[in-house]
Amino acid sequence: FPPGKVPAIDWDPATTEAEQPRHPFAARAKDTVADTATPGVCGLQNLGNTCFMNAALQCLSHCGLLTAFFLSGNFVADINTKNPLGHNGELAKQYAKLLRKLWSGHYNALAPREFRIALATFCPLLQDMGQHDTQEFLMTLLDGLHEDLNLVQDKPYITEELESNGCADDVLASQAWRQYLLRNQSFIVDTFQGQLKSTIRCNRCDNVSVTFDPVTFFTLPAQTAMDLYVVIPVYFRSRDYDEPLIKFSCRILRTASLIDLQSCVAHQANIPRDCVAVRDIFQGRVFCAFDRDETVDVIRVNDEIFGYELMEAPPGPEPKDRPPASPPVDGEKVLVTFTQFNPEHQRILVPMIFVLDRHISTRQLYAFINAHLPSPLRCNVLPQAGQVTEESPGSTANSNVPLTEECTEELPGPEDYPFSIMLVNKESVPCDMTGRLSKQGTCLDDRQLSVHAWCRLSLRPGMHGIMLGIKWHTAPDDGAFLSLVDDESVAKNEQWIKQSSKNTQLTLKDCWDSFIEEEQLGENDMWYCNRCKEHRAAFKRLQVFRAPRILIIHLKRFQYTGSYRRKIESHVDYPLEGLDLAPYIAQSLPRGQQAIYDLFGITHHLGTSIEFGHYTATVKHANTDEWYHYDDSDATLCTEADVHPASSAYLLFYRLRD
Numbered sequence: 001f002p003p004g005k006v007p008a009i010d011w012d013p014a015t016t017e018a019e020q021p022r023h024p025f026a027a028r029a030k031d032t033v034a035d036t037a038t039p040g041v042c043g044l045q046n047l048g049n050t051c052f053m054n055a056a057l058q059c060l061s062h063c064g065l066l067t068a069f070f071l072s073g074n075f076v077a078d079i080n081t082k083n084p085l086g087h088n089g090e091l092a093k094q095y096a097k098l099l100r101k102l103w104s105g106h107y108n109a110l111a112p113r114e115f116r117i118a119l120a121t122f123c124p125l126l127q128d129m130g131q132h133d134t135q136e137f138l139m140t141l142l143d144g145l146h147e148d149l150n151l152v153q154d155k156p157y158i159t160e161e162l163e164s165n166g167c168a169d170d171v172l173a174s175q176a177w178r179q180y181l182l183r184n185q186s187f188i189v190d191t192f193q194g195q196l197k198s199t200i201r202c203n204r205c206d207n208v209s210v211t212f213d214p215v216t217f218f219t220l221p222a223q224t225a226m227d228l229y230v231v232i233p234v235y236f237r238s239r240d241y242d243e244p245l246i247k248f249s250c251r252i253l254r255t256a257s258l259i260d261l262q263s264c265v266a267h268q269a270n271i272p273r274d275c276v277a278v279r280d281i282f283q284g285r286v287f288c289a290f291d292r293d294e295t296v297d298v299i300r301v302n303d304e305i306f307g308y309e310l311m312e313a314p315p316g317p318e319p320k321d322r323p324p325a326s327p328p329v330d331g332e333k334v335l336v337t338f339t340q341f342n343p344e345h346q347r348i349l350v351p352m353i354f355v356l357d358r359h360i361s362t363r364q365l366y367a368f369i370n371a372h373l374p375s376p377l378r379c380n381v382l383p384q385a386g387q388v389t390e391e392s393p394g395s396t397a398n399s400n401v402p403l404t405e406e407c408t409e410e411l412p413g414p415e416d417y418p419f420s421i422m423l424v425n426k427e428s429v430p431c432d433m434t435g436r437l438s439k440q441g442t443c444l445d446d447r448q449l450s451v452h453a454w455c456r457l458s459l460r461p462g463m464h465g466i467m468l469g470i471k472w473h474t475a476p477d478d479g480a481f482l483s484l485v486d487d488e489s490v491a492k493n494e495q496w497i498k499q500s501s502k503n504t505q506l507t508l509k510d511c512w513d514s515f516i517e518e519e520q521l522g523e524n525d526m527w528y529c530n531r532c533k534e535h536r537a538a539f540k541r542l543q544v545f546r547a548p549r550i551l552i553i554h555l556k557r558f559q560y561t562g563s564y565r566r567k568i569e570s571h572v573d574y575p576l577e578g579l580d581l582a583p584y585i586a587q588s589l590p591r592g593q594q595a596i597y598d599l600f601g602i603t604h605h606l607g608t609s610i611e612f613g614h615y616t617a618t619v620k621h622a623n624t625d626e627w628y629h630y631d632d633s634d635a636t637l638c639t640e641a642d643v644h645p646a647s648s649a650y651l652l653f654y655r656l657r658d
C-alpha cells in the first residue's frame with residue numbers, strides 16, 4: 001500500500017465477542033455492528049463527556065502514517081516495557097486494538113470503553129467523568145504512545161546546558177536535537193515533532209539568547225485585536241490638586257497584570273511607575289487596592305479606576321490582600337488614604353492618598369492636608385507658620401510640612417479648619433477607637449490620636465479597615481469638584497475600537513504572523529539578562545526551525561487571565577490545501593525542499609466554555625480522500641464545500657506534501 005494510506009486488515013470476528021469490562025463509563029453503550037461499513041468510517045459513542053476524546057481520535061485515525069504503523073503490527077517491535085515514563089506498552093496496545101476495530105469495516109459506531117478505561121488508568125488527569133480539553137487529551141495520548149514506543153532503553157542524564165553565544169543557528173539546533181534524541185526516539189517523534197527556535201533579546205543591552213526546543217503543538221494566537229487588548233479608562237489625580245483630573249485611556253493586553261496598568265499610567269503621565277497608586281473608587285470610597293500580580297481582567301466595565309500620583313514611592317510592596325484601605329506597615333513612612341465626606345451633601349469628593357511620615361503631629365497633618373487642597377477649598381486666612389510661609393504660593397502642593405516641635409507650636413489647631421480628620425470605617429461612617437459607629441466620630445488630636453496611634457490601632461483585631469476620613473463641616477462649593485480633562489489617548493483609543501471592531505475575521509496567516517511576532521514580556525514574566533545581571537522585560541520571538549511531517553495547529557481559543565477562562569470566537573479562515581510554512585521557518589530550506597501542507601482534520605469546539613462545550617471533528621478519509629463529519633456516534637459524508645473555515649475550529653491537522 002502507498003505511504004500515508006491505511007492497509008486492509010484481517011478481521012477476526014472473535015474479537016467482537018470478547019467480554020466487555022464492567023466500568024462506570026457508560027455501562028450500557030454497545031458497539032453497533034454493520035458488515036457493510038467503510039473501513040475507517042466509524043462513529044465513537046459518547047461514554048459520558050467523552051467527545052473531547054472522540055473528536056481527537058477521529059482526526060488521529062486518519063493520520064495514515066500512524067494508523068498504518070499500528071495496523072501493520074510494526075509498532076510491536078518498538079514497545080518499551082522498561083520505560084518508567086511509559087505504560088508497559090499497554091496504552092499502545094489498546095490504541096492498536098481500537099484502530100483495528102475502527103478500520104475493520106464491521107461497525108457503524110464503537111463504544112471505546114476499553115480504551116477509555118486504559119486512558120483513565122494511565123493518565124490520572126483524565127480519570128474523572130468531566131469534560132476535558134481535547135488538546136490536552138491529545139497531548140497526553142501522543143506523549144503516552146511516545147513513551148510506550150520509545151526506542152531509548154536507558155535514558156542518560158543530561159546536565160550540559162547548550163549556550164547560544166556565537167554559535168550558528170543550525171549548529172546549535174542540531175546539537176539541541178541530538179541531545180533530545182538521546183532520551184527520545186520514537187515513531188511519534190519522527191512523525192509529529194518539530195523544533196521551535198526561541199529568541200530572547202534584552203530590552204536594555206540587546207543581549208540575545210537563543211534556544212531550540214522540540215514541539216508537537218503549534219499554539220497560534222487566534223485573537224483579533226479586540227480579543228487581545230482591553231481599553232481601560234483611568235482618572236489620573238496629579239499630586240497638584242489644583243490640576244484638573246485627567247482621563248487617560250490605557251490600551252493594554254488582557255493578560256497584563258495590574259503592575260503593567262500602573263506602568264501604562266505612569267508612562268502617560270510621564271512620572272516614575274512607583275509613584276502611581278492605582279485604586280478602584282466606588283461612590284467616593286476606595287473600593288479596593290489591587291494586587292499588582294492580578295490580571296487587568298479583574299477590572300469590570302463600570303469600575304472607576306483612579307491613578308494617584310504620589311510624592312514619593314510608598315513604603316514596601318503594595319498589600320496583597322486587597323483591603324479597602326492600605327494598612328500601615330512598619331517603617332517611618334505610611335501610605336494613607338483619606339476619604340472625604342459630609343453627611344448633608346450627596347456630591348462626591350474623591351479620596352486623597354498621601355505617603356506620610358508616621359510621626360507627623362496632628363497639627364502638621366491638618367496643615368499638610370490644607371496645603372494639598374484645591375485652592376478654592378484651601379484655608380488661607382490662617383496664620384501660616386514655618387516653611388509653609390516660605391514656599392511660593394504656586395508650589396504649596398510640593399511643600400514639606402515642618403516637623404520640628406517649635407514649628408508645631410505655631411501651627412493652628414484642628415478647630416481652625418473647616419474640616420475635621422477622624423476615624424471612619426470602610427463605609428466612611430465615623431467611628432470611635434473601638435470601631436463602634438459614633439455620630440461625632442473620634443477626631444485626631446495632639447494627645448491621644450495621631451497618625452502613629454491610628455497605625456497601631458488599625459493593627460488590632462477587628463480594627464482592620466479603620467481609615468482616616470476628612471469630614472467637611474459645610475458642603476464644599478463647586479470649586480471643590482475637580483474639572484475633568486480628556487487626554488488625547490481617549491480619542492485615539494475610541495478610534496482604535498471603532499476600527500478594530502470591524503475586523504473580526506482572521507486568516508491562518510494572521511495567526512502565524514502573530515505567532516512569530518516579537519513580543520515584550522510582561523512585568524511578571526521578567527527574564528534574567530546575564531549581561532546586565534538583572535531581570536528585564538525582554539523581547540521574545542518564536543519561529544519554526546524544523547517542520548514536522550504531521551503539523552498539528554492548536555488555535556488558542558481559551559484565554560487564561562487569572563482564574564478566568566475566556567473563549568475566543570474569532571473566525572479563522574484556513575486553507576484546505578497548500579499551507580506554506582516557509583515564511584515562518586527561521587532557516588532557508590535546502591534547495592528543492594518545500595514545506596507545503598494539506599489539511600486532513602479539524603476538531604471543532606462548540607460552546608462558550610471548556611467545561612460545558614462539545615467537540616466534533618471533520619476529517620478527510622486517509623484512503624478515499626472523502627470528507628466526513630463526526631459527531632460522537634454519527635459519521636456523515638460531506639463535501640469539500642462543507643468544510644467551511646469556522647469560528648469553531650480548534651485543532652487543525654495538516655500533512656506534509658511529498
Ligand SMILES: [Zn+2]
Binds near residue numbers: 207529
Ligand atoms: Zn541586558
